[in-house]
Amino acid sequence: MILHGYFRSSAAYRTRIALNLKGVAYEQHAVDLRTGAQRSEAFLKLNPQGLVPALEVTTDSGGAVITQSTAILEWLDETHPEPPLMPTDAFGRAQVRGMIGLIASDIHPLNNLRVLTALRGTFGADQAQIDAWAGGWMVPGFQALSALTQAQGAGWLHGDAPTLADCYLIPQLYSARRFNVDLTPFPALTAIEDRALAHPAFAAAHPDRQPDAD
Amino acid sequence: MILHGYFRSSAAYRTRIALNLKGVAYEQHAVDLRTGAQRSEAFLKLNPQGLVPALEVTTDSGGAVITQSTAILEWLDETHPEPPLMPTDAFGRAQVRGMIGLIASDIHPLNNLRVLTALRGTFGADQAQIDAWAGGWMVPGFQALSALTQAQGAGWLHGDAPTLADCYLIPQLYSARRFNVDLTPFPALTAIEDRALAHPAFAAAHPDRQPDAD
Numbered sequence: 001m002i003l004h005g006y007f008r009s010s011a012a013y014r015t016r017i018a019l020n021l022k023g024v025a026y027e028q029h030a031v032d033l034r035t036g037a038q039r040s041e042a043f044l045k046l047n048p049q050g051l052v053p054a055l056e057v058t059t060d061s062g063g064a065v066i067t068q069s070t071a072i073l074e075w076l077d078e079t080h081p082e083p084p085l086m087p088t089d090a091f092g093r094a095q096v097r098g099m100i101g102l103i104a105s106d107i108h109p110l111n112n113l114r115v116l117t118a119l120r121g122t123f124g125a126d127q128a129q130i131d132a133w134a135g136g137w138m139v140p141g142f143q144a145l146s147a148l149t150q151a152q153g154a155g156w157l158h159g160d161a162p163t164l165a166d167c168y169l170i171p172q173l174y175s176a177r178r179f180n181v182d183l184t185p186f187p188a189l190t191a192i193e194d195r196a197l198a199h200p201a202f203a204a205a206h207p208d209r210q211p212d213a214d
Numbered sequence: 215m216i217l218h219g220y221f222r223s224s225a226a227y228r229t230r231i232a233l234n235l236k237g238v239a240y241e242q243h244a245v246d247l248r249t250g251a252q253r254s255e256a257f258l259k260l261n262p263q264g265l266v267p268a269l270e271v272t273t274d275s276g277g278a279v280i281t282q283s284t285a286i287l288e289w290l291d292e293t294h295p296e297p298p299l300m301p302t303d304a305f306g307r308a309q310v311r312g313m314i315g316l317i318a319s320d321i322h323p324l325n326n327l328r329v330l331t332a333l334r335g336t337f338g339a340d341q342a343q344i345d346a347w348a349g350g351w352m353v354p355g356f357q358a359l360s361a362l363t364q365a366q367g368a369g370w371l372h373g374d375a376p377t378l379a380d381c382y383l384i385p386q387l388y389s390a391r392r393f394n395v396d397l398t399p400f401p402a403l404t405a406i407e408d409r410a411l412a413h414p415a416f417a418a419a420h421p422d423r424q425p426d427a428d
Contacts, residue, residue: 071311
């Protein structure tokens, strides 16, 4: 498999964690979002959306590309069942997907690079406004996530082993620190982060440890 | 089942389409986002995130709530298999989830009510800027989606029958019209919309036909 990603992309970081948790070998191709490599003709052929991650895989009918981190993570869990990263019951899976949606739709899209670039360009946002904007979506999201994990978690966001939801949490907390969001009100989440960063699969996926890190 | 929603919410609209496609009976409880009903104590008990939709369901262990439209739709497809709204093969499911992620993470979060309210409040955006902002994310999203469905579709976004991805497309096109986005460059998408609006399950889910529509 070939993962087209960028070391600091939250969605690529999620994908690396899941690949590592599954013990899948993969090659990394860096797409430098700062120089616009995602808009090159070659990359747009792989992903017409021009975003990372994109995972090149082999299917029964040959080579193919999966785009969107959630599609990649669900596919990985379906095709590489061990260790399972989703609960065995439908309601448990719905709970995990509820936490995934909270991060993947209600937090992350509002603080990713292309959106912040647009805020700077369209509304002249300065760095303090950017930090306040990003944090303004993270804080209520983390509050809700804390309530959900209090009901569902036992060491990880849901239950006592990592699930796909944890693959989303850890990159979002990394991003929160970059925007100077105070995480002290969220001890349940940072306890999971401590556990994750001590876990080899999560540790090896950290942005600082990627070949394209600067 | 009880669906807590709001007639104009894109995520609630998705959920109504899927419930109708599955032929599931449900009761609707309206949460008026304009008056802040989603922040009431009673609603926050159901969904600590204070967003619609939230679906009250009955599980083996009693009553429970599922939040986030993607979690609800995947749960519905798992627990009510007929008619199937996902392909039978893992790669096909990954393709459908790729289109879902494109809409649910890269388009819709940037034009929903709370984000546009924040743009008005923080950056003083006027209606022309709001329309340009919303359209600025929809147009490249619809371009990529058109390329994906050209490769995958046969009457619907993926294949020749509705999938979960179509439950996302139709509300997003409804939203595009509200922001005066020109859809003439996307004939593949509007052809699917025509087909959907003639389908009883999609038609009955339209915002104008909900009890709380004004």
